[in-house]
Amino acid sequence: MAKYLNVIRHTTPDIKKGILYGQTDLGIVDSFYDEVNEIKRNNIFLNNNEIVFSSPLKRCKVLAQELFSQDIIFDSRLKELNFGDWEMLPFEKVGEKNLVEWRNDIVNTRPPNGESIKDLSIRVHEFLEDLKKIENQTINIIAHAGVIKVISLYCLNEPLERFEFKMNYGEFFQFELT
Helix, strand or coil: CCEEEEEEECCCECCCCCECCCCCCCCECCCHHHHHHHHHHHCCCCCCCCEEEECCCHHHHHHHHHHCCCCCEECHHHCCCCCHHHCCCEHHHHCHHHHHHHHHCCCCCCCCCCCCHHHHHHHHHHHHHHHCCCCCCCEEEEECHHHHHHHHHHHCCCCHHHCCCCCCCCCEEEEEEC
16 A cells, blocks of 8 residues: 655754764754744645654754654664765865766765765665555655655665655655555
8 A cells, every 4th residue: 555755854963064964963043943834834845743853963863853743663774875084074085087977976985984865865765665565654754855856766766776856845745655
């Protein structure tokens, strides 16, 4: 039986633009409550009678706690891509050559001591397979852009090579998991 996934990307993190911040546990910005109110206004699908999963990283955790009153299941498989040695580095410190090599094969190339998109997809696919065992529930997920892209490609039966697409902070998606 099909089950619906309501997926929301976290709100704006407290970091300057141009810095890689995958699994770094960042705080939230002053506009957080404005962003939360916007999410609440625009998402009639959110329901406090449903199961809620969230990345344990603060930028997701705080949003999940603000949106939902029931218990939240924090799952490490929903963490963002691990950029390894590139975490918290500005793009220019990573170097153009390294970034070009990574972008040329983003699915398989790992930043030093980090994860590839393929690695990320393995843990997210494992999470999705576990969700299939839950009976007749709509499931809410608060996660990161990389995780949401993998969920999207999985649900649409698209290859990981289609990973590169943009999404906004606080953006809502609904998928059917069959």
